Amino acid sequence: MDRFADAFLNPAVIEKYLPDILRGMLVTIEVAAAVVVTGVLAGLLLASARSFRIRPVNALIVLFVDVFRALPPLVIILIAYFGLPNVGISLSGFTVLWLVLSLVLAAFAEEIFWSGILSIRKGQWEAARSTGLGFLQTLAWVILPQAVRMTVPPLTNRTIAITKNTALGAVIGVPEILMQAQTAQSFSGNATPLLIGSLAYVALFVPVVAVGRWLETRFAWGRA
Numbered sequence: 290m291d292r293f294a295d296a297f298l299n300p301a302v303i304e305k306y307l308p309d310i311l312r313g314m315l316v317t318i319e320v321a322a323a324v325v326v327t328g329v330l331a332g333l334l335l336a337s338a339r340s341f342r343i344r345p346v347n348a349l350i351v352l353f354v355d356v357f358r359a360l361p362p363l364v365i366i367l368i369a370y371f372g373l374p375n376v377g378i379s380l381s382g383f384t385v386l387w388l389v390l391s392l393v394l395a396a397f398a399e400e401i402f403w404s405g406i407l408s409i410r411k412g413q414w415e416a417a418r419s420t421g422l423g424f425l426q427t428l429a430w431v432i433l434p435q436a437v438r439m440t441v442p443p444l445t446n447r448t449i450a451i452t453k454n455t456a457l458g459a460v461i462g463v464p465e466i467l468m469q470a471q472t473a474q475s476f477s478g479n480a481t482p483l484l485i486g487s488l489a490y491v492a493l494f495v496p497v498v499a500v501g502r503w504l505e506t507r508f509a510w511g512r513a
Contacts, residue, residue, distance in 0.1 A: 335402075408436070442505040470482045471483070
Protein backbone atom coordinates (compact mmCIF):
# COMPACT_ATOMS: atom_id res chain seq x y z
CA MET A 290 0.00 0.00 0.00
CA ASP A 291 2.85 2.38 0.77
CA ARG A 292 4.34 1.80 -2.68
CA PHE A 293 0.93 2.33 -4.29
CA ALA A 294 0.36 5.54 -2.33
CA ASP A 295 3.80 6.85 -3.23
CA ALA A 296 3.28 6.07 -6.93
CA PHE A 297 -0.28 7.39 -7.33
CA LEU A 298 -1.03 9.63 -4.33
CA ASN A 299 2.25 11.36 -3.59
CA PRO A 300 1.39 14.49 -1.54
CA ALA A 301 4.44 16.45 -2.68
CA VAL A 302 3.69 15.78 -6.36
CA ILE A 303 0.04 16.70 -5.87
CA GLU A 304 0.95 19.98 -4.22
CA LYS A 305 3.42 20.88 -6.96
CA TYR A 306 1.45 19.94 -10.07
CA LEU A 307 -2.22 20.30 -9.08
CA PRO A 308 -2.31 23.99 -10.16
CA ASP A 309 -1.05 23.02 -13.63
CA ILE A 310 -3.74 20.37 -14.03
CA LEU A 311 -6.41 22.81 -12.85
CA ARG A 312 -5.25 25.22 -15.55
CA GLY A 313 -5.52 22.30 -17.96
CA MET A 314 -9.13 21.83 -16.85
CA LEU A 315 -9.86 25.43 -17.76
CA VAL A 316 -8.40 24.94 -21.24
CA THR A 317 -10.41 21.73 -21.66
CA ILE A 318 -13.60 23.56 -20.69
CA GLU A 319 -12.86 26.37 -23.14
CA VAL A 320 -12.22 23.98 -26.02
CA ALA A 321 -15.24 21.81 -25.22
CA ALA A 322 -17.60 24.80 -24.96
CA ALA A 323 -16.35 26.25 -28.24
CA VAL A 324 -16.69 22.88 -29.99
CA VAL A 325 -20.25 22.35 -28.76
CA VAL A 326 -21.45 25.80 -29.83
CA THR A 327 -19.83 25.89 -33.27
CA GLY A 328 -20.33 22.20 -34.05
CA VAL A 329 -24.02 22.06 -33.21
CA LEU A 330 -24.81 25.36 -34.95
CA ALA A 331 -22.86 24.32 -38.05
CA GLY A 332 -24.68 21.00 -38.14
CA LEU A 333 -28.05 22.73 -37.86
CA LEU A 334 -27.16 25.15 -40.66
CA LEU A 335 -26.02 22.31 -42.93
CA ALA A 336 -29.20 20.32 -42.28
CA SER A 337 -31.29 23.42 -42.96
CA ALA A 338 -29.40 24.08 -46.21
CA ARG A 339 -29.98 20.47 -47.22
CA SER A 340 -33.72 21.04 -46.84
CA PHE A 341 -33.68 23.21 -49.97
CA ARG A 342 -32.78 20.05 -51.93
CA ILE A 343 -30.33 21.75 -54.29
CA ARG A 344 -28.48 18.77 -55.72
CA PRO A 345 -24.95 20.23 -56.01
CA VAL A 346 -25.18 21.70 -52.51
CA ASN A 347 -26.59 18.49 -51.06
CA ALA A 348 -23.84 16.46 -52.73
CA LEU A 349 -21.18 18.64 -51.13
CA ILE A 350 -22.85 18.39 -47.73
CA VAL A 351 -23.10 14.59 -47.97
CA LEU A 352 -19.44 14.40 -49.03
CA PHE A 353 -18.37 16.58 -46.10
CA VAL A 354 -20.43 14.53 -43.65
CA ASP A 355 -19.18 11.18 -44.92
CA VAL A 356 -15.53 12.24 -44.86
CA PHE A 357 -15.56 13.71 -41.36
CA ARG A 358 -17.59 10.82 -39.95
CA ALA A 359 -15.24 8.27 -41.50
CA LEU A 360 -11.86 9.74 -40.58
CA PRO A 361 -10.57 9.39 -37.00
CA PRO A 362 -10.35 12.86 -35.39
CA LEU A 363 -6.68 12.28 -34.53
CA VAL A 364 -5.81 11.82 -38.21
CA ILE A 365 -7.51 15.09 -39.14
CA ILE A 366 -5.81 16.90 -36.26
CA LEU A 367 -2.36 15.71 -37.36
CA ILE A 368 -3.02 16.63 -40.99
CA ALA A 369 -4.23 20.10 -40.04
CA TYR A 370 -1.47 20.83 -37.53
CA PHE A 371 1.52 19.37 -39.35
CA GLY A 372 0.33 19.48 -42.95
CA LEU A 373 -1.22 22.93 -43.38
CA PRO A 374 2.06 24.79 -42.60
CA ASN A 375 3.45 23.23 -45.78
CA VAL A 376 0.97 25.30 -47.80
CA GLY A 377 1.49 28.46 -45.78
CA ILE A 378 -1.32 28.03 -43.25
CA SER A 379 -0.12 27.93 -39.65
CA LEU A 380 -2.69 27.51 -36.90
CA SER A 381 -2.19 27.22 -33.17
CA GLY A 382 -2.83 23.89 -31.49
CA PHE A 383 -5.89 25.31 -29.73
CA THR A 384 -7.36 26.52 -33.03
CA VAL A 385 -6.68 23.22 -34.80
CA LEU A 386 -8.27 21.21 -31.99
CA TRP A 387 -11.32 23.49 -31.92
CA LEU A 388 -11.82 23.52 -35.69
CA VAL A 389 -11.34 19.79 -36.20
CA LEU A 390 -13.61 18.70 -33.36
CA SER A 391 -16.18 21.29 -34.42
CA LEU A 392 -16.18 19.93 -37.97
CA VAL A 393 -16.48 16.35 -36.73
CA LEU A 394 -19.37 17.30 -34.44
CA ALA A 395 -20.99 19.29 -37.26
CA ALA A 396 -20.87 16.21 -39.51
CA PHE A 397 -22.64 14.04 -36.96
CA ALA A 398 -25.03 16.81 -35.90
CA GLU A 399 -26.04 17.42 -39.52
CA GLU A 400 -27.09 13.80 -39.96
CA ILE A 401 -28.98 13.85 -36.67
CA PHE A 402 -30.80 17.08 -37.50
CA TRP A 403 -31.51 15.88 -41.04
CA SER A 404 -33.06 12.69 -39.67
CA GLY A 405 -35.21 14.84 -37.41
CA ILE A 406 -36.33 17.00 -40.32
CA LEU A 407 -37.19 13.94 -42.43
CA SER A 408 -39.22 12.49 -39.56
CA ILE A 409 -41.67 15.40 -39.71
CA ARG A 410 -44.70 14.37 -41.74
CA LYS A 411 -45.26 15.99 -45.10
CA GLY A 412 -48.63 17.22 -43.90
CA GLN A 413 -46.87 19.59 -41.49
CA TRP A 414 -45.17 21.30 -44.43
CA GLU A 415 -48.38 21.44 -46.44
CA ALA A 416 -50.44 22.77 -43.55
CA ALA A 417 -47.92 25.52 -42.82
CA ARG A 418 -47.63 26.52 -46.47
CA SER A 419 -51.43 26.61 -46.81
CA THR A 420 -51.57 29.33 -44.15
CA GLY A 421 -49.38 31.57 -46.29
CA LEU A 422 -45.99 30.83 -44.70
CA GLY A 423 -43.02 30.75 -47.06
CA PHE A 424 -40.53 27.90 -47.23
CA LEU A 425 -38.07 29.54 -44.84
CA GLN A 426 -40.81 30.52 -42.40
CA THR A 427 -42.19 26.97 -42.43
CA LEU A 428 -38.73 25.53 -41.86
CA ALA A 429 -37.83 27.96 -39.07
CA TRP A 430 -41.14 28.17 -37.19
CA VAL A 431 -42.80 24.81 -37.77
CA ILE A 432 -40.34 22.10 -38.81
CA LEU A 433 -37.09 22.88 -36.97
CA PRO A 434 -38.66 23.31 -33.50
CA GLN A 435 -40.16 19.82 -33.77
CA ALA A 436 -37.07 18.28 -35.36
CA VAL A 437 -34.67 19.76 -32.80
CA ARG A 438 -36.80 18.51 -29.93
CA MET A 439 -36.71 14.96 -31.26
CA THR A 440 -32.97 15.02 -31.90
CA VAL A 441 -31.92 16.13 -28.41
CA PRO A 442 -31.20 12.61 -27.03
CA PRO A 443 -28.96 11.32 -29.87
CA LEU A 444 -27.34 14.73 -30.31
CA THR A 445 -26.52 14.90 -26.61
CA ASN A 446 -24.82 11.50 -26.69
CA ARG A 447 -22.77 12.36 -29.77
CA THR A 448 -21.78 15.76 -28.38
CA ILE A 449 -20.49 14.23 -25.14
CA ALA A 450 -18.53 11.58 -27.05
CA ILE A 451 -16.84 14.14 -29.29
CA THR A 452 -16.04 16.71 -26.59
CA LYS A 453 -14.13 14.01 -24.68
CA ASN A 454 -11.77 13.99 -27.65
CA THR A 455 -10.31 17.24 -26.32
CA ALA A 456 -7.70 14.90 -24.81
CA LEU A 457 -6.29 14.54 -28.33
CA GLY A 458 -4.96 18.06 -27.93
CA ALA A 459 -2.06 16.57 -25.98
CA VAL A 460 -0.65 15.29 -29.28
CA ILE A 461 -0.23 18.81 -30.65
CA GLY A 462 0.76 20.58 -27.45
CA VAL A 463 -2.56 22.05 -26.33
CA PRO A 464 -2.15 22.52 -22.56
CA GLU A 465 -5.35 20.70 -21.60
CA ILE A 466 -5.68 18.15 -18.82
CA LEU A 467 -3.87 15.23 -20.42
CA MET A 468 -1.01 17.37 -21.69
CA GLN A 469 -0.46 18.90 -18.27
CA ALA A 470 -0.64 15.48 -16.59
CA GLN A 471 1.82 13.91 -19.03
CA THR A 472 4.26 16.80 -18.62
CA ALA A 473 4.04 16.61 -14.85
CA GLN A 474 4.53 12.83 -14.94
CA SER A 475 7.63 13.23 -17.10
CA PHE A 476 9.21 15.78 -14.77
CA SER A 477 8.25 14.05 -11.53
CA GLY A 478 8.84 10.45 -12.60
CA ASN A 479 5.65 9.63 -10.72
CA ALA A 480 2.21 8.47 -11.86
CA THR A 481 0.34 10.75 -9.45
CA PRO A 482 -0.29 13.49 -12.06
CA LEU A 483 -1.92 10.95 -14.39
CA LEU A 484 -4.29 9.88 -11.63
CA ILE A 485 -5.08 13.50 -10.86
CA GLY A 486 -5.75 14.08 -14.55
CA SER A 487 -8.12 11.12 -14.62
CA LEU A 488 -9.99 12.49 -11.62
CA ALA A 489 -10.14 15.88 -13.33
CA TYR A 490 -11.83 14.30 -16.36
CA VAL A 491 -14.28 12.53 -14.05
CA ALA A 492 -15.08 15.77 -12.24
CA LEU A 493 -15.53 17.56 -15.55
CA PHE A 494 -17.54 15.05 -17.56
CA VAL A 495 -19.67 13.21 -14.98
CA PRO A 496 -21.88 16.30 -14.53
CA VAL A 497 -22.06 16.62 -18.32
CA VAL A 498 -23.16 12.98 -18.62
CA ALA A 499 -25.72 13.54 -15.87
CA VAL A 500 -27.13 16.56 -17.71
CA GLY A 501 -27.19 14.49 -20.90
CA ARG A 502 -29.14 11.75 -19.14
CA TRP A 503 -31.63 14.34 -17.89
CA LEU A 504 -32.02 15.78 -21.39
CA GLU A 505 -32.62 12.31 -22.80
CA THR A 506 -35.44 11.81 -20.30
CA ARG A 507 -36.83 15.31 -20.70
CA PHE A 508 -36.90 15.19 -24.51
CA ALA A 509 -37.67 11.51 -25.00
CA TRP A 510 -38.81 10.48 -28.48
CA GLY A 511 -42.21 9.52 -27.20
CA ARG A 512 -42.90 13.08 -26.05
CA ALA A 513 -42.06 14.78 -29.32
